[in-house]
Each structure stands twice: as C-alpha cells, then as structure tokens.
Amino acid sequence: MLQFIKEGLRDRNGQYFAIVAAVMLVAPLIFWKLDLPFAANAMLLCLMFSIMAMAWNLLEGYTGQLSFGHAVFFGVGAYTTMILMLYYRVTPWVGIFVGGLVAALVGLALGVPLFRLRSHWFALATIAVGEIFKLIFISWDYVGGSAGLQSPIVPEEQKLYYLQYAGSYVYIYLALGLLGLELLIMYPLVKSRIGYYLQAIREDEDAAMSLGINPFKYKMVAMFFSALFTGIGGGIYTVRFRFVDPFAVFDLISVSVYITIAGILGGIYSFIGPIVGSFVFVPISEYVRVYIVSRFPRFYGLHVFVLGVILLAISLLAPEGIMGWLEKKGYLRKREETGEVRKE
Amino acid sequence: MIGLDYVANAVVSGILIGSVYSLVGMGLALIWGIMDVINFAQGDYMMLGAFVTYWAFTLAGVDPLLSVPLSFLVTFALGVLTQRVVIERVLDAPMVSQITATFAVLLMIRYGAEAAFGPYTKRIYVTYADVIYRFGTISLQLPRLIAFFVSLGVAVAFYVFLKTTYTGVALRAVSQNRMAAYLMGINVRKMYWIAFGIGVGISAVGGTLVATFLPIHPEMGGFYALIAFIVVVFGGFGSVFGAYISGIIIGVTESVSALFISPSLKDVVAFLLFIAIILVKPTGLFGTEQR
Numbered sequence: 001m002l003q004f005i006k007e008g009l010r011d012r013n014g015q016y017f018a019i020v021a022a023v024m025l026v027a028p029l030i031f032w033k034l035d036l037p038f039a040a041n042a043m044l045l046c047l048m049f050s051i052m053a054m055a056w057n058l059l060e061g062y063t064g065q066l067s068f069g070h071a072v073f074f075g076v077g078a079y080t081t082m083i084l085m086l087y088y089r090v091t092p093w094v095g096i097f098v099g100g101l102v103a104a105l106v107g108l109a110l111g112v113p114l115f116r117l118r119s120h121w122f123a124l125a126t127i128a129v130g131e132i133f134k135l136i137f138i139s140w141d142y143v144g145g146s147a148g149l150q151s152p153i154v155p156e157e158q159k160l161y162y163l164q165y166a167g168s169y170v171y172i173y174l175a176l177g178l179l180g181l182e183l184l185i186m187y188p189l190v191k192s193r194i195g196y197y198l199q200a201i202r203e204d205e206d207a208a209m210s211l212g213i214n215p216f217k218y219k220m221v222a223m224f225f226s227a228l229f230t231g232i233g234g235g236i237y238t239v240r241f242r243f244v245d246p247f248a249v250f251d252l253i254s255v256s257v258y259i260t261i262a263g264i265l266g267g268i269y270s271f272i273g274p275i276v277g278s279f280v281f282v283p284i285s286e287y288v289r290v291y292i293v294s295r296f297p298r299f300y301g302l303h304v305f306v307l308g309v310i311l312l313a314i315s316l317l318a319p320e321g322i323m324g325w326l327e328k329k330g331y332l333r334k335r336e337e338t339g340e341v342r343k344e
Numbered sequence: 345m346i347g348l349d350y351v352a353n354a355v356v357s358g359i360l361i362g363s364v365y366s367l368v369g370m371g372l373a374l375i376w377g378i379m380d381v382i383n384f385a386q387g388d389y390m391m392l393g394a395f396v397t398y399w400a401f402t403l404a405g406v407d408p409l410l411s412v413p414l415s416f417l418v419t420f421a422l423g424v425l426t427q428r429v430v431i432e433r434v435l436d437a438p439m440v441s442q443i444t445a446t447f448a449v450l451l452m453i454r455y456g457a458e459a460a461f462g463p464y465t466k467r468i469y470v471t472y473a474d475v476i477y478r479f480g481t482i483s484l485q486l487p488r489l490i491a492f493f494v495s496l497g498v499a500v501a502f503y504v505f506l507k508t509t510y511t512g513v514a515l516r517a518v519s520q521n522r523m524a525a526y527l528m529g530i531n532v533r534k535m536y537w538i539a540f541g542i543g544v545g546i547s548a549v550g551g552t553l554v555a556t557f558l559p560i561h562p563e564m565g566g567f568y569a570l571i572a573f574i575v576v577v578f579g580g581f582g583s584v585f586g587a588y589i590s591g592i593i594i595g596v597t598e599s600v601s602a603l604f605i606s607p608s609l610k611d612v613v614a615f616l617l618f619i620a621i622i623l624v625k626p627t628g629l630f631g632t633e634q635r
Contacts, residue, residue, distance in 0.1 A: 066440055113623055119439050120382055121622050124573060128615040131570060135615075139608045252566070257447060264444050301458030301562065308451025315445040316433050 028172040037167055038290055044168040044240060046282045047175035048233050051182055053262035053274030055229035060260075061268035062190060063222045064202030065115070069126030071255035072110070072133045073103040073227040077234025078244045079137070082149050085162065085238075092163045096178075096235030103231025104224050111223040115216055118205070127252060134250035148245025151238075163239045171240045178236065179275075182229050189225065190271060198222055230259075253304065258285075261307055265314050267321025276322050281310060349481035354599045360488040362595020363495035366588040367550030368568050369575030370499065373587040375543035376576060378519040379536055381431055381442055385450035386547055387569030389419050391562060392453065393548025394555040395461060401468050408468060408556045412494060412549055419548035420541040427540035432533070450565075458562035467559045491553035498549050499588050502542075506584075515539055547572070574618045 008014035031040040052070065059065045080099035084090035090098070114125050138146045154162045165171070189195055200208040201215045209215055238244055249255065258281075266277025289303040318325040326332045372386045396415040400406040406414070426449060434445045475486035506512035517525040518535045526532045550568075554560065571594065579590030594614065602610045 060440070066443065113619070116623060120443065123443060124382075124577075125619050125622060127570070127573075128618050132612050132615045135608060135612045139606060253451070257451070260444065260447070264440070268440070298462050299459045300463040301455035304451055304455035305459055308448050308453075308455060311444055311451060312430065312448035315441050315448055316430065319437060319441040 024176055025173075028169050032167075032169045038286075040168040040172060042283050042286045044172050044175055044236075045286060046279045047172065047179055048236050049258060049262045049278035049282055050275040051175065051179050051236070052230045052233040052259050053266070053278050054179075054182060054186060054272075055226045055233070056259045057263045057268055057274045058186065058190070058198075058222050059226045060263060061270075061273070062195065062198040062202060063219055064205075065219060065222070066119075066123045066260075067126045067226075068123055068252065068256045068260065069110075069130040070226075070230050070259050071130045071250045071252060072126075073107055073230035074234040074237070074255050074259075075133060075137065075244075075246070075249035076103040076106050077231025078238045078249045079143055079149070079234075080231070081235040081238040082151065082244050083143065085151055086149055091161050092235065092239045093161075096232055096239070099235040099238075100228045100231035103234065104228040107223045107227025108220060111220050115219045115223075127256075130250060130252055130256055134246050137246035137250060144245070146246060148243060148248075151242045164242070168240065171236065174239070175236055178229075178232055182232075185225065186229075187271065194218060194221060258307075261311050263321075264319075265310065265321055267323035267325070269320065270323035270327075273321050273323040280322065281307060284310070350603060351600065353482055354603055355596055356482050356484065357488070358596035358599035359592055360484075360492045360595070361599065362592035363492045364550045364553050364591075365568070365571050365575055365595050366591025367495050367498060367553070368547045368572040369579065369587040369591045370502070370584050371543040371545070371547035371550075372569075372572045373576045373579065373584050374546070375540055377584065378515060378539040379431070379435065381435065382446065383431075383449075383540075383543070384443065384446040384569065385426075385453055385565075386544065386572050387565030387567070388450055388453040388457075389423065389544035389565075390547040390551035390554075390568050391457065391560070391565040392419055392422065393551030394560040394564070395457065395466075395551075395562075396548070397552040397555045398466055398468055398560060401470075408470060408552060409490065409494070412552050415548045415552045416545040420545040423541040423544035424537045426544075427537050431540060432536070435536075450569075454563060454565055461562055463562065465559045465561045468555050470556055473557065485557060487557040491556065494553055495550070498546060499585075502546065503585070511535075511538060571614070574614055577618060577621050 009018060027043060028040060031037075031043070052074065056067060056070050059067050077096075077099035080102045081092055081095040084095040084098060085092055110129060114122060114129070117125050137143055143149065151162070151164075154164050159165060163170075163174070190198075197208070197213050197218045198221075200211070200213055201218060205215050234249065237249065261281055262277040263274045264277065265281050266275065267273030270276075285303045285307055288306050293300055293303055314321065320328065323332065368386060368390050371389070372383060375381060375383045375386075393415040396418050397408050397411045400411040400414060401408055430445055430449055434442045437445075470487065472486050477484045477486065477489070506516060514525065514530045514535055515538065517528065517530060518532055518539075522532060525535075551560075554564075575587050575591045575594055578594060579586030579588075597617075598610055598614060601613050605613070
C-alpha cells in the first residue's frame with residue numbers, strides 16, 4: 001500500500017491528484033471555521049453532481065448512449081433511501097447503497113428495451129421514461145404522492161445513525177468518500193478490457209459487433225454502474241435535504257440536464273472531465289440562485305438562463321469541453337484514451 | 345359506466361386541442377425533416393408566441409386572433425436568428441453537439457422568458473371566452489372552435505405554400521437531397537433559415553391559439569414539446585402532414601383516455617405509446633435511414 005502511494009506520488013498526475021484531494025479534505029474545515037454555509041453547500045452540490053456526471057459519462061462519453069433520463073436513477077435512489085429510513089428505520093449508511101442498487105436494477109430493466117434504440121432515439125426515449133417515472137410517483141400514495149416524503153427530526157443520540165447534521169459540512173465528507181469509491185471502481189473499469197469495448201461500441205457499434213463484442217451486454221454493464229452511482233447521488237440528496245418530492249427529484253431540467261451540462265462542459269472524452277464540469281457550473285448556478293434569485297424571486301429562472309448561455313457557448317465554441325480544449329491548446333498531456341471526436 | 349355523450353364530448357374536445365398539438369408538431373417535423381436537426385426548444389418558441397399574444401392584448405388591446413400574424417413574424421425572425429447563430433454551426437457536428445445546442449436554446453428561451461416576465465401564470469380574458477355552443481349533448485367553447493379553424497387554415501396555407509411557391513418547392517427539394525438542390529442553384533443556407541423560421545413560427549401560432557382558452561406560463565413549453573415529439577414520431581418522422589393528422593389523433597386519445605384513467609396518468613399512456621412506437625421501428629420510422 002505504502003509502496004503504491006510512493007509510486008503514485010512520483011507520477012505528475014498522481015501529485016496533482018494528491019494536492020486536489022488534500023484541498024478537498026481541508027476545505028470543509030475552513031468553511032466550517034469561517035462559517036461559510038454557502039460555500040459548503042455549493043461544494044456538496046459540486047461533489048454530488050461530480051458523482052452523477054461521472055456515472056452519466058460512462059454511458060455517454062465511453063459508450064455513446066446520450067441519456068436525458070438520469071433523473072430516474074437519481075429519484076429512485078433518493079426515494080429508496082428515504083423510504084428505508086422513514087418506514088423501516090434502516091440507517092442511510094446502508095440505505096444509500098441499497099438505493100444505488102435499486103437504481104441499478106431499474107437501469108438494467110430499462111436497458112432491455114431502450115438499448116434497442118440508437119443515437120437520438122435513445123435520447124428521446126430516456127426523456128419519455130423520466131416523465132413517466134415522475135407521473136407515476138406523483139400518483140403513487142405509498143411514496144407520498146405529489147407532496148413527497150419528509151424525514152422527521154431525530155434526537156441527538158441518533159444523529160449518527162440517521163446521518164442528520166446541520167449544514168453541509170459533514171455531508172461533504174460523505175460525498176467525498178463516495179466519489180473516492182466511484183473513482184476506485186470506475187478507473188479500473190474504463191482501463192480494463194470492458195472500457196475499450198465500450199469505446200469501440202461508441203465509435204462504431206456494427207464494427208464492434210463484427211469483432212465479436214456483444215454491444216447489448218456491455219451497454220448493460222455500463223448502465224449498471226452508471227445507474228448505481230447516480231442512485232447513490234440521490235441518496236446523498238435525501239440525507240442532506242431530508243425531503244424528496246417527485247417534481248424535484250425527477251425533474252428533466254434540474255437533474256437530467258444539469259448532469260448533462262456538467263459532463264459536456266468538462267469534456268465527455270475525458271475521465272475526470274465531468275468532475276471539472278461540475279466544479280465550474282454548480283458554483284456559478286448556485287451563486288446566481290442564492291444571491292440574485294432568492295433575493296428577488298421575481299427573477300426566478302435566471303440561474304438556469306445562465307446555464308443555457310454556458311451550454312450554448314461550450315456547444316458552439318468548444319464541443320470537446322474544458323478538458324478537451326485545454327488539451328488541444330497543449331496545456332495538458334494527451335490522454336491515452338482519447339479517440340477522435342465522434343462523427344455520426 | 346361512462347355514457348356515450350361523455351365519449352362524444354371527449355372526442356370533440358380532443359379534436360379541438362389536438363389541432364393545436366398539430367401545429368407544434370408540424371413545426372418540429374418541418375425542421376426535423378429538412379435539416380435533420382431535432383429542435384428541443386420547439387415548445388418554447390410556442391410559449392413565445394403565446395406571450396407575444398398576451399403582451400399585445402394587455403398592452404395594446406390587440407385581439408388574440410389579430411395577433412396571429414404578429415406572433416408568427418416575431419418568432420419567425422427569432423427562428424432565423426437562431427438558425428444563423430446556433431443551428432448553422434452544428435449542422436455537421438456530432439449528434440451530441442446538436443442536441444446540447446438546441447437544449448441550450450431551450451434553457452435560454454424558457455428561463456430567459458421566466459426571468460423577464462416573472463414566474464407567474466397569466467391569462468387572457470377575451471370577451472367571447474365564455475361563449476358556448478351546444479349541439480345536442482355536445483358543447484363547444486367558442487375560442488377552442490376558433491383555434492381549430494385557424495389551425496386548419498394555417499395548415500392549408502402551409503400546404504399551398506409548399507406546393508405552389510418557388511420557396512416551397514425549393515424547401516422540399518432541399519429536404520429530399522441537399523446536394524442536388526444546391527447544384528440546381530438553390531440557396532440552401534437561405535432555405536434553412538426559412539425552414540427554421542417557418543417551423544418555429546407555425547408552433548408560435550399554436551401558442552397564440554392556446555393563449556385564448558388556457559392559462560399560459562413561461563415553462564409551458566416543456567409539456568407541448570413532449571407532445572410534439574409524440575406527434576412527430578406517431579405521424580411519421582419528417583412528414584409535415586402526417587404530423588397534422590397525428591396531432592389530432594393524440595389529442596383525441598388523450599382526452600378519451602382521461603375518461604377511463606386518472607387524469608395524472610393519462611400522459612403516462614401517451615409516453616408509453618411514444619416509446620412503443622420507436623421500439624417497433626428501432627432505426628426510426630423510415631427504416632434504414634440512420635445517422
């Protein structure tokens with residue numbers, strides 16, 4: 001282990017990683033000491049969207065399946081964690097992972113019909129699936145219908161069991177831990193044979209098939225991990241905000257499209273692109289939302305408008321995203337996994 | 345047991361609201377068919393049409409029916425601008441750039457309008473809003489009836505435009521074969537401007553018509569865009585007139601199914617239908633055509 005860390009620190013990327021990790025671990029302490037709830041909340045959301053955008057990117061960037069339905073997995077994860085906690089008194093320490101697994105199973109079930117579709121048909125179908133889930137949860141009384149579910153305030157001694165803390169400070173460490181777990185699973189996955197199979201499917205599904213790769217099987221593998229971690233992101237949402245309702249967690253714009261923006265902005269052909277994208281777009285959107293929209297409710301929507309401008313700029317000026325752009329300009333070493341930008 | 349007169353009423357009101365869905369769907373189908381670009385912001389241009397009507401009515405007292413050409417022209421101009429600034433640059437880009445670019449337009453229009461007009465539901469009260477005609481057991485609200493005839497008129501005018509004018513013929517030529525049309529001396533770029541302008545303009549007329557009998561809201565486009573996708577896929581991808589008929593079929597299906605299942609679940613039926621249609625023909629409704 002120590003040997004591994006020593007070797008890692010000799011590598012330039014390893015050094016960068018260590019510095020970023022250290023900053024992330026110290027930042028919440030600083031926010032807490034200086035009492036900066038806005039910064040802490042923004043950082044938590046950045047991490048939450050990092051987890052989900054990276055999961056989303058396994059499907060889009062690696063496999064070429066553009067999904068606008070990740071709100072489904074987010075919502076299922078959020079609801080599962082909440083229901084386990086509220087109805088069965090299961091600790092979210094377990095519930096978050098169960099939520100991820102349930103989301104992954106939903107993902108597999110959806111994958112069976114949806115992976116028969118290609119390119120924009122897949123994207124359109126995922127939008128419809130997201131709307132269907134929202135409508136079903138609205139009219140499903142067991143999960144609280146359109147009013148949603150709220151977790152009660154627990155006594156002091158059960159705070160750790162139910163993960164209820166004031167502010168975002170503690171949750172940042174939870175999210176950091178889960179992001180670390182995701183990196184530990186995703187990185188070996190995309191570097192393995194499966195990662196290359198997925199990219200082969202992205203570049204040319206028929207050619208991949210003719211080389212003996214079963215596209216459906218590997219798309220399902222990608223879907224499993226993608227939905228799993230998006231569901232875990234939903235679990236973080238539940239423990240932090242203690243309230244889930246179908247309009248918030250199954251929302252096309254503020255969940256599915258936000259995840260997409262994070263991925264596109266950071267660069268979908270880069271492993272860490274979605275994390276970079278999240279850390280750029282979330283603070284901007286949160287800043288506008290908290291400091292302008294909350295103070296002047298009449299301008300509700302301005303924060304999403306700003307995201308529209310960002311998304312338009314990146315789509316027109318640098319479709320390869322921030323990481324791709326930095327690389328093109330020579331600021332970054334060329335990644336091994338970069339293929340040519342896909343033309344369909 | 346649901347009486348026959350309820351069903352008849354549902355069918356009629358489905359046809360009337362369906363004629364509005366048709367207009368939104370036609371615009372989407374035109375853009376999709378000619379440029380092979382999916383305009384996710386289609387419903388939001390419709391919302392703009394509704395708000396042009398609202399402001400013309402509130403500020404200048406213009407009757408909603410007189411503002412049909414106004415809302416068409418305003419959105420036409422915006423559509424040409426969008427085509428010029430955004431869509432043109434992503435026409436040959438990867439699919440994901442096309443989709444994210446039109447999604448960006450969606451976010452900017454929908455939430456820009458929300459920030460500008462306020463996140464409030466608005467309503468136009470015309471003097472003839474409550475006029476109701478009864479034919480036996482069927483009752484018809486005048487604004488909805490007007491909407492149906494205006495929609496039919498727009499569709500017929502558009503048909504005549506496509507069949508008889510030079511621009512219409514050129515548009516069809518571009519849609520059939522871009523390169524051949526270019527070689528025949530058609531200004532393809534200009535045709536794309538016109539196509540996008542007319543596509544969003546027709547949807548905006550739908551918005552104007554809706555504004556006369558339903559409340560309007562800056563985020564209303566989301567619902568109509570989803571309906572428009574169902575209409576286009578159902579009517580046959582890229583077929584403008586299939587879209588008109590299928591809009592009416594979707595409207596009837598929706599309002600009849602609302603009699604039998606809970607109203608909040610009636611849209612579930614529509615979305616399931618949508619997924620079922622694209623699954624039956626996985627490569628899209630035109631068989632082998634693929635991008």
